[in-house]
Amino acid sequence: xxxxxxxxxxxxxxxxxxPLSTAGASALYVGxxxxxxxxxxxxxxxxxxxxxxxxxWLALLGLSGLIATVFCxxxxxxxxxxxxxxxTAAGLGARAGRAAGWCFLAGVVAGAPVVCLIxxxxxxxxxGADGGTAVRAGLxxxxxxxxxRLLGVRTGAGLQLALVxxxxGLxxxxxxxxxxxxxxxxxxxxxxxxxxxxxxAAPPLMFAFVGWExxxxxxxxxxxPRRQLxxxxxxxxxxxxxxxxxxxxxxxxxxxxxxxxxxxLADLMRAALGSRGPLLAAGAxxxxxxxxxxxxxxxxxxxxxxxxxxxxxxxxxxxxASGPASGATPGPAxxxxxxxxxxxxxxxxxxxxFALVGTGLLTTAQxxxxxxxxxxxxxxxxxxxxxxxxxxxxxxxxxxxxxxxLALLLGTGWPVLLAAAVALxxxxxxxxxxxxxxxxxxxxxxxxxxGGV
Numbered sequence: 001x002x003x004x005x006x007x008x009x010x011x012x013x014x015x016x017x018x019p020l021s022t023a024g025a026s027a028l029y030v031g032x033x034x035x036x037x038x039x040x041x042x043x044x045x046x047x048x049x050x051x052x053x054x055x056x057w058l059a060l061l062g063l064s065g066l067i068a069t070v071f072c073x074x075x076x077x078x079x080x081x082x083x084x085x086x087x088t089a090a091g092l093g094a095r096a097g098r099a100a101g102w103c104f105l106a107g108v109v110a111g112a113p114v115v116c117l118i119x120x121x122x123x124x125x126x127x128g129a130d131g132g133t134a135v136r137a138g139l140x141x142x143x144x145x146x147x148x149r150l151l152g153v154r155t156g157a158g159l160q161l162a163l164v165x166x167x168x169g170l171x172x173x174x175x176x177x178x179x180x181x182x183x184x185x186x187x188x189x190x191x192x193x194x195x196x197x198x199x200x201a202a203p204p205l206m207f208a209f210v211g212w213e214x215x216x217x218x219x220x221x222x223x224x225p226r227r228q229l230x231x232x233x234x235x236x237x238x239x240x241x242x243x244x245x246x247x248x249x250x251x252x253x254x255x256x257x258x259x260x261x262x263x264x265l266a267d268l269m270r271a272a273l274g275s276r277g278p279l280l281a282a283g284a285x286x287x288x289x290x291x292x293x294x295x296x297x298x299x300x301x302x303x304x305x306x307x308x309x310x311x312x313x314x315x316x317x318x319x320x321a322s323g324p325a326s327g328a329t330p331g332p333a334x335x336x337x338x339x340x341x342x343x344x345x346x347x348x349x350x351x352x353x354f355a356l357v358g359t360g361l362l363t364t365a366q367x368x369x370x371x372x373x374x375x376x377x378x379x380x381x382x383x384x385x386x387x388x389x390x391x392x393x394x395x396x397x398x399x400x401x402x403x404x405x406l407a408l409l410l411g412t413g414w415p416v417l418l419a420a421a422v423a424l425x426x427x428x429x430x431x432x433x434x435x436x437x438x439x440x441x442x443x444x445x446x447x448x449x450x451g452g453v
Contacts, residue, residue, distance in 0.1 A: 029236035031164035032211035047260025049197035073394030091385025102426035108300040111371030113350035119289030126282035177272025186256035301338030373415035
């Protein structure tokens, strides 16, 4: 899930932040791509494919590069344009755009409990507690972040950059500090579960690559989006690729047969720092979980206001002419409505998910497939739309990545039915008048990571 994305409640044009430099935008983009999912996925992939899990990482990094190319082109050509909803609507129509927006929204709501369960697992591991304690810790984290969301607290850009830097430093410390404990024997057999294991490892790993849609909101903050955005995407891709591959390789080389645990980063930190390592990893995981979940729920609230029909209690919805291009945003009442609905939806979703994990019917690793399927559905519609609206190399990248995303979506298993249900329901109930996702308001792009930073 992406993770340490930076979103905010809609603000007035006078409160809009200044333009971003290439370095600052790159840091925010890295934050949109890295986050709590990186605390779980290396172990999950190693359990499914062993050392060959690195092949899955490499393949998905290649796909991630293609998707980055697509969103970079969409960002420079269409600007913010309502984010993923607007991009999809530009190529596939308003109903498809609405479906993409609701899939993104559902992915955030379903992903919040999963991210909190990951943080809870690290907190429990730090004190040597069992899985029941991890579930209770995750529930406390979710309650805290929902309370923060109801209060309207927003994590600032400076804090987000500090968290990103902390995560990068933690990953480097874990990978490099544990290197003396690496063993060549841990790389054999290289394919313990055959190629089928590599195929099983791939779909969940896409949860680590959600965040390229941040191009939508970054275009509103760059001085020269057409020139800067390409550099920002390239820097972000290089940094995240090195970190993901480094952590994945360290997980296999150091942990070996024990790499399939739920807290691989804590295990690596133990190898690097001894008994203090898991405590440091747990502290970072808890802070990162709270910040990432809050920022994504904030973005979901703003996106929800853009998708729902305007109510009597909300400010008048701006016309398309006063949308993202002019920086107009809904008023505070609109943002409050979205927050209440998102918090309620997360409670209704999180309750059953925590109960399923607490009773042992499902694991956190299995639940990762739910938000992954919903975000893959968003990427599927965006890449399909890009084939129609782009040309040249970006169009070729979209044509190659679209069927690959479809294959990964189908590989998530039963959650694909949930994603299809959300998309079809949204498309069937969506309005087709001029209030399309691409022209509703700037709030539509706030649902994208890095929006409004």
